[in-house]
Amino acid sequence: MGPLATAHFYRMLIELTPACADQEHLPVAIWADPRVPDRTAALMDGGASPVPSLVAGARWLQAAGAELIAVPCNTAHAYLPEVRRQSGAEFLDLPTAAIATALAWQPKRLGLLATRGTRQALIYEQAAAPYGIEICNVTESAQRTLVDTAIAAVKSGAGRSIATRLVTRAVCELVAGGAEVIIGGCTEIPLVASEARTVAPVIDSAASLAAAALERMSFRSPPPAV
Amino acid sequence: MGPLATAHFYRMLIELTPACADQEHLPVAIWADPRVPDRTAALMDGGASPVPSLVAGARWLQAAGAELIAVPCNTAHAYLPEVRRQSGAEFLDLPTAAIATALAWQPKRLGLLATRGTRQALIYEQAAAPYGIEICNVTESAQRTLVDTAIAAVKSGAGRSIATRLVTRAVCELVAGGAEVIIGGCTEIPLVASEARTVAPVIDSAASLAAAALERMSFRSPPPAV
Numbered sequence: 001m002g003p004l005a006t007a008h009f010y011r012m013l014i015e016l017t018p019a020c021a022d023q024e025h026l027p028v029a030i031w032a033d034p035r036v037p038d039r040t041a042a043l044m045d046g047g048a049s050p051v052p053s054l055v056a057g058a059r060w061l062q063a064a065g066a067e068l069i070a071v072p073c074n075t076a077h078a079y080l081p082e083v084r085r086q087s088g089a090e091f092l093d094l095p096t097a098a099i100a101t102a103l104a105w106q107p108k109r110l111g112l113l114a115t116r117g118t119r120q121a122l123i124y125e126q127a128a129a130p131y132g133i134e135i136c137n138v139t140e141s142a143q144r145t146l147v148d149t150a151i152a153a154v155k156s157g158a159g160r161s162i163a164t165r166l167v168t169r170a171v172c173e174l175v176a177g178g179a180e181v182i183i184g185g186c187t188e189i190p191l192v193a194s195e196a197r198t199v200a201p202v203i204d205s206a207a208s209l210a211a212a213a214l215e216r217m218s219f220r221s222p223p224p225a226v
Numbered sequence: 227m228g229p230l231a232t233a234h235f236y237r238m239l240i241e242l243t244p245a246c247a248d249q250e251h252l253p254v255a256i257w258a259d260p261r262v263p264d265r266t267a268a269l270m271d272g273g274a275s276p277v278p279s280l281v282a283g284a285r286w287l288q289a290a291g292a293e294l295i296a297v298p299c300n301t302a303h304a305y306l307p308e309v310r311r312q313s314g315a316e317f318l319d320l321p322t323a324a325i326a327t328a329l330a331w332q333p334k335r336l337g338l339l340a341t342r343g344t345r346q347a348l349i350y351e352q353a354a355a356p357y358g359i360e361i362c363n364v365t366e367s368a369q370r371t372l373v374d375t376a377i378a379a380v381k382s383g384a385g386r387s388i389a390t391r392l393v394t395r396a397v398c399e400l401v402a403g404g405a406e407v408i409i410g411g412c413t414e415i416p417l418v419a420s421e422a423r424t425v426a427p428v429i430d431s432a433a434s435l436a437a438a439a440l441e442r443m444s445f446r447s448p449p450p451a452v
Contacts, residue, residue: 002248003240003243003248004237004240006236007233007236007237010233010258011230011233014230014233017229019260019382020382020383021382022260023261024260025260026260027259027261028229028256028258029257029258030256030258031255031290032236032253032255032256033253033254034248034249034250034251034252034253035249036248038248060290063289064257064286064290155248156245156246156247157240157241157243157245157246
């Protein structure tokens with residue numbers, strides 16, 4: 001849904017594929033309609049629901065022959081059960097894929113950088129619960145001044161260097177609070193996490209999703225770099 | 227058709243869009259089926275024709291509501307007149323877009339780095355003819371040891387640093403032969419042209435195509451960086 005995040009996911013899918021020629025890559029159809037209503041606005045402020053758009057997209061991908069759908073937007077996962085019910089399509093679960101990547105560190109506490117919508121829907125808390133892993137969030141002040149601002153800066157295409165600094169500060173706050181590994185739980189976050197990775201591992205949830213897609217489609221790939 | 231080239235084109239389309247939020251970007255559908263038969267093998271060695279696959283892709287994009295189709299593969303343009311005839315779809319012309327970018331330098335001689343298929347089909351010679359611009363090609367030896375090898379290395383995902391060196395050497399040969407500006411006339415070439423750009427401008431034909439798509443869809447963007 002975020003165009004840059006979608007492009008990044010597609011690139012990760014290609015990079016993680018052990019192919020030696022074009023013809024060995026997965027056939028992919030991408031439905032990138034940025035007019036889908038804002039997911040966080042729908043969850044937090046009663047904005048227009050993204051469900052009708054997402055169902056239309058799923059149906060279009062099904063018509064294209066898609067066996068499996070990956071949605072590289074964490075916040076949209078709050079709506080996927082309903083989209084799955086209406087479309088009958090099979091979806092990968094992004095939070096589950098990201099948590100699976102995090103398990104390599106055997107963490108007790110994961111820091112989460114995500115939209116307010118993802119936090120409110122407890123998407124990562126639910127995915128982490130089976131492993132007894134605690135999810136730590138940034139403070140309300142840091143959410144507003146660091147995380148929300150960084151995500152908006154990436155989406156606007158204008159302020160990637162500023163966003164990089166903001167994400168680093170947010171990661172420092174989470175690490176100070178006891179988080180061992182950070183989940184880049186909004187697909188815009190990994191695009192500006194290079195500096196933050198000098199502080200702690202920051203899991204690229206889009207790369208985890210790409211690895212899960214390849215696994216499911218029977219390509220074996222090494223675990224994605226964080 | 228080359229997956230990395232497709233991902234790069236999509237990224238260029240996003241980066242060149244003057245949008246401040248997701249919702250201001252173009253809706254995009256991508257049909258990325260790497261099983262399309264090799265275009266150069268079809269043109270040079272009587273391999274399977276890519277036309278049926280390309281027509282199927284065009285029809286699928288039309289069904290998705292696409293008003294305009296961009297094909298970020300130069301060699302495929304040898305087949306587009308037939309695909310256009312069979313599908314009725316509207317296609318942008320990649321060589322024309324790349325030549326339009328090159329005009330900024332007012333060149334007399336353009337160096338071309340492309341597949342054997344693109345060379346054989348005289349795609350760039352035809353696009354440059356209305357401007358009285360001459361197209362220079364590398365020698366047969368350089369085509370084999372530098373250009374073909376670099377393109378295959380990018381497509382295999384294994385040798386991007388080697389490919390970078392090979393492209394630089396090919397650009398040096400073209401410049402020594404009098405070329406003032408180089409056309410990265412295979413969409414894999416710009417992915418490994420960073421070093422070559424210290425020798426001469428290397429036009430990213432995928433970025434030119436993205437700019438042409440935005441222009442046609444009424445987004446005004448600055449000319450793409452070479």
